[in-house]
Amino acid sequence: MLAIKAENISKQYRLGQVGTGTLSHDLNRFWHKVRGKEDPYLKIGETNDRTTKGNSEYVWSLSDINFEIEQGSAVGIIGRNGAGKSTLLKILSKITKPTTGKIYTNGRIASLLEVGTGFHPEMTGRENVYLNGAILGMTRKEITRKFDEIVAFSGVERYIDTPVKRYSSGMYVRLAFAVAAHLESEILIVDEVLAVGDADFQKKCLGKMGDVTKGEGRTILFVSHNMAAVKQLCNTGILMKHGNIVDQGGVNKIMENYIINELSPNSEFKYIEDLSKKAQIHNIKISNNKHIETTEFSHIDDINITIDYINRSVDKGVRINIAILDKFENVIFITRKRFEDMHENSLSLQIEGNRLIPNTYILSVALDTPGVELYDYIKGGIQINIVETGHENFLAGDTDNGIIHPPVIWM
Template sequence: MSKVVIKAEDISKQYRLGLVGTGTVKDDMKRWWYNLRGKEDPFLKIGEANDRSVKGESDYVWSLRDINFEIHQGDSVGIIGRNGAGKSTLLKILSQVTQPTTGKIYTKGRIASLLEVGTGFHPEMTGRQNIFLNGAILGMRKHEIQRKLDEIIAFSGVERYIDTPVKRYSSGMYVRLAFAVAAHLESEILIVDEVLAVGDAEFQKKCLGKMNDVSKGEGRTVLFVSHNMAAVKSLCTKGIVLENGKVVFGSDAESAVNYYLTNASQVKDTSIADRTDRIGSGAIKVIGIDLINQKGEIVDQVISGDWLKVRLNLNINLGVIDYSKLFVGIALRDQEETRVVSFFSDEMGTDFTKFKDKDYIDLVIPQFNLRGGMYDVAFQLSLGSTRVDDFIDGLEKAMNIDVLPGDFWKSGKLNRTGNYAILTSNFEN
């Protein structure tokens, strides 16, 4: 039987919203006094689960609560769950970036982590210097790093810039080098968060192949967070499903993905107007979405290839919005959580100034070119740019769109329902 390399015992992590630490000297003194007398921390008795779909009453939130699991050497484990489920917090605790509020983590072996772009890199140092820095942090000797250096540089694809300070790298170059370092240096455990989305499709495929080699060929342990359920099923042998900071399911990867898709990831019955798990300043709030066909009728099904108008019904909360600077994005994910298409108003040349006296805006999609199937819809509204800092409203899983097969190519034959990839058995005949 393979040995246990990671063990979590009753791991919990509490945050106080808007503040660092407990927020006041009074609270810190209270904790110290209880600890001095051997009593339980009084702040552990308060707080709410991290459910962003409902409005909370407490300033204290449990990002994780009572997490227990064991991971064996050579396991490839996918950690899945909705946004805010606690996945990244768990990886930070496992990587010892932050400490749990309660509980203990036991690890055996060196851990290489890739949690977000730039983690562990010094911006003033070159790519080459950062490779040696990361290796030293992992406890490797210089000659060990030197032996892997050429392989790391070749895999990253940034040979031309390897002696340039990484502060001048693009986010894509950053993540390429960071992944190459994490995957090639001799650590027993590799922890990878959803940072691969920064890279292009070719590099993502390359990374997934390397992680597969690491876990199956080299016998190292991999923990992988991703919203790409197809990648989790193909790469991982085991799966852990988190929901509102708790482990709700743990089994083989196939069973974990199926549980997540049929239970944990279902769109809640809460109306869009009442959803609180949104991001943005709130200057505009989307309170409903209508799908409108070319006849002007509100529909709940769309035929593949048809003209479609997506109407966002708005509640304008703060002052006057400059509609000339408004960006709107609509993204769709399939039932395996893979984002398949995004529509952005600036790329489509949409002019929203004509809606400044209305309580809605429209985004017209001349050809809705998706195969038949059920899709989740996410939206974002921002002012000035599409950066997260400029968001005024955004929501994942706002609604479902049921797409029916259509005669997309005008050939007299309906296109198939299912996957979009060639060389797959997921098509329906």
């Protein structure tokens, strides 16, 4: 049995405006409609590609989306920022209407799209639980039956009679998720909000969502940039890019497509020729143990880095220096490797698994001859995401041949 069906869903926005933006445009749409003609503004507009500067004031956030979701499925919706994931969930949640197309749903929908969705800031946590339940179509008796379980899961029992405007963002999302997951809706829609909670709460939420799909037969749509969480929870996936669905099917196939085609690090480093440099970094490739280029790794994976360089006038051995920085540009560790053969024009080294805890890191690369000259330096060109897999075995060490070189500074 189908839980959700989307037919030809598109969503158009006019930049800087609400709706079509002007009364003349609205009247023009209406005049075409009463005459039985197509909306003239459906023929204009550009794809929502944030990497380019468009020429049109109209943008298609979604374009001709079609899919079917079976009841009891856990569907991971993945893609880069700006792919249209959140817009799609807002349409499915009936927060906004599609410009074209129709959505068919079978059952009540509970959505958690941002912190405190559906909460009234002046009302207490207790009152908001009942308010959210009523919005979902639950009776007071049904909500009361689930109330103690919701509060226990959220961990905010001490503050349940405090207005939620005084809650921290973590408390907000704990209670909001508890309400959405425990009240008896047939479809649960969750956006990236779980990133607000701490690690223990995220594990708790993933476990609850697993119980919801496998034990209770409810349908989940889950948007996250945490590939480990998507793989753990979901059995099917939808890959989006620039407002289009580019692939859908089994979650492992979708994730592999995403890693190979969307997370390639090459696009984040751009070579600009500088003839004044004796040697220059030309390309940076990062790959996993399967030789797939990606910026997403399990913390137990080896990270293989290959640096292609141009040698213009260096006649001595060179050294490649890799610095791993946190998001505040603090050095986590440095790894180095020396090369005496100047005919290769390609240097490779490996960061062994279990060296980085789950987090987002910045990769910096330098090319030099030790004690002689620094030839090229690339800072912040590539980000690396390390995700958790459930194994906790972080090692340290030092060497000067492609593994860790001191200092090692753990976050």
